[in-house]
Amino acid sequence: MKWKRILKWTALALLVALFAWFQFAYWSSTNDCGGSIPAGAERMKAIKYCEYGPPEDVLKLEQIAKPVPNDNQVLVRVRAVSLRFYDGGMVQGGIGRLVFGLRKPKNTTPGSDFSGAIEAVGRNVTDFKAGDEVMGVRAGCLAEYICVRSDRAVVSKPRNVSFEQAASIPTALVALQGLRDTGRVKAGQKVLINGASGGVGTFAVQIAKAFGAEVTGVCSTGNLDLVRSIGADHVVDYTKEDYTKSDQRYDVIYDLVDNHSFSERRRILKPGGICVLAGVGGSGMHEETLSRFVGVFSASLRSKFAKEKFIIFGVDINKKDLGVLRDLTESGKVVPAVTKTYPLTETAAAFKYLETGHVRGKIAITVD
Numbered sequence: 001m002k003w004k005r006i007l008k009w010t011a012l013a014l015l016v017a018l019f020a021w022f023q024f025a026y027w028s029s030t031n032d033c034g035g036s037i038p039a040g041a042e043r044m045k046a047i048k049y050c051e052y053g054p055p056e057d058v059l060k061l062e063q064i065a066k067p068v069p070n071d072n073q074v075l076v077r078v079r080a081v082s083l084r085f086y087d088g089g090m091v092q093g094g095i096g097r098l099v100f101g102l103r104k105p106k107n108t109t110p111g112s113d114f115s116g117a118i119e120a121v122g123r124n125v126t127d128f129k130a131g132d133e134v135m136g137v138r139a140g141c142l143a144e145y146i147c148v149r150s151d152r153a154v155v156s157k158p159r160n161v162s163f164e165q166a167a168s169i170p171t172a173l174v175a176l177q178g179l180r181d182t183g184r185v186k187a188g189q190k191v192l193i194n195g196a197s198g199g200v201g202t203f204a205v206q207i208a209k210a211f212g213a214e215v216t217g218v219c220s221t222g223n224l225d226l227v228r229s230i231g232a233d234h235v236v237d238y239t240k241e242d243y244t245k246s247d248q249r250y251d252v253i254y255d256l257v258d259n260h261s262f263s264e265r266r267r268i269l270k271p272g273g274i275c276v277l278a279g280v281g282g283s284g285m286h287e288e289t290l291s292r293f294v295g296v297f298s299a300s301l302r303s304k305f306a307k308e309k310f311i312i313f314g315v316d317i318n319k320k321d322l323g324v325l326r327d328l329t330e331s332g333k334v335v336p337a338v339t340k341t342y343p344l345t346e347t348a349a350a351f352k353y354l355e356t357g358h359v360r361g362k363i364a365i366t367v368d
Contacts, residue, residue: 187212
């Protein structure tokens with residue numbers, strides 16, 4: 001019939017258009033590698049990667065031009081950088097190419113969470129001065145210096161923690177917003193954190209406790225003491241016990257692993273409870289990663305027909321919530337769990353450890 005032919009040719013045209021777009025996007029994907037340093041420019045050290053691949057092959061310590069702040073920026077002397085779960089995907093490529101550049105990485109310096117001291121300020125900057133210690137989020141911060149807009153994601157560093165600890169705090173935006181805004185955690189509620197010993201999980205345990213919740217942390221045998229030490233009321237060793245077969249019921253599950261089915265997790269939620277879908281089990285691509293991604297979206301869709309909600313959320317990187325995290329840290333309610341540090345010269349080793357998918361607490365790279 002005529003309408004079937006129309007649908008057939010329309011579908012074919014869409015496929016051809018999609019293929020053409022992909023080819024254009026792939027071959028036009030490029031970066032700034034190979035450019036020369038302008039004459040007279042000051043130099044600095046930075047980690048660069050021009051191609052996707054294993055960290056030990058593609059991450060290089062190079063000399064590049066030192067940035068100069070504009071009127072609305074501050075120049076930060078970076079002291080430490082912490083790694084997020086997606087940093088491994090940025091370097092390796094894989095599915096991350098859809099975000100970071102199809103053929104080559106767009107941003108050739110990795111890292112986003114930093115701490116350091118302000119060296120200079122633009123003439124319109126009034127809230128910072130040279131010498132101020134700060135922390136924040138800025139893509140491409142694995143370098144000696146970065147320029148950051150003073151009205152964006154940068155705040156004063158907590159006075160009671162090291163630069164390495166401060167650099168790990170922006171990661172906690174995922175925990176703060178997931179628990180406060182998505183999970184709507186309140187005092188007296190029961191909250192379970194699946195993946196409690198990881199970079200986000202260690203923050204999630206402490207933030208849920210700061211909100212007045214009764215917290216159960218799920219982790220492996222070797223991390224039980226860590227999770228207890230940061231305030232969890234109860235701990236579950238997943239190598240010995242399946243938390244979904246417990247008689248306990250929770251108001252909120254904050255799930256960073258997604259290694260259980262929709263029905264298993266729904267069974268232990270109280271009526272009207274919320275499961276915050278916050279991760280798939282650490283950095284890197286592993287055998288189970290793709291199926292867990294599918295599981296996240298499947299659970300979110302299925303919960304639309306149930307009283308208990310499984311919710312995916314997006315993180316909003318903003319100055320106000322960084323300030324909330326700073327205040328929680330200065331009050332002692334949150335203590336960053338940095339368990340491993342590397343010098344800038346060993347950045348590749350830090351990425352290799354990140355990609356194991358079993359990082360304990362946070363990793364920091366010192367920039368000296």
